[in-house]
Amino acid sequence: MPKPTNQYHPKDAYKRRSSRRKSSSPNYIRVWSVFAFTSCVDLFIGLELDKFVSGFMEFYFRDGEPYLQTAHGTLINWWDGTGHYALYLILIALCCAG
Numbered sequence: 241m242p243k244p245t246n247q248y249h250p251k252d253a254y255k256r257r258s259s260r261r262k263s264s265s266p267n268y269i270r271v272w273s274v275f276a277f278t279s280c281v282d283l284f285i286g287l288e289l290d291k292f293v294s295g296f297m298e299f300y301f302r303d304g305e306p307y308l309q310t311a312h313g314t315l316i317n318w319w320d321g322t323g324h325y326a327l328y329l330i331l332i333a334l335c336c337a338g
Contacts, residue, residue, distance in 0.1 A: 272332050
């Protein structure tokens with residue numbers, strides 16, 4: 241049986257680095273998935289503010305954050321519900337693709 245050597249080989253370093261990257265990737269996917277969920281909540285808030293749906297977030301406007309009923313709050317909800325949601329889905333897709 242050959243004796244193991246402690247010599248540095250560049251291929252071994254690449255394997256260590258690539259395995260580290262692969263293990264951290266699912267953590268990013270989890271975080272982006274949570275952010276995508278919050279973007280969906282903001283989309284429902286925007287839909288309710290513009291009277292497309294009703295009854296989903298009434299308690300939140302009453303008890304939580306009433307400033308969302310302003311024009312600025314509505315714009316923030318629509319941007320987060322559409323723009324950020326699309327960006328999070330693109331990030332997840334690119335991360336899963338390679």
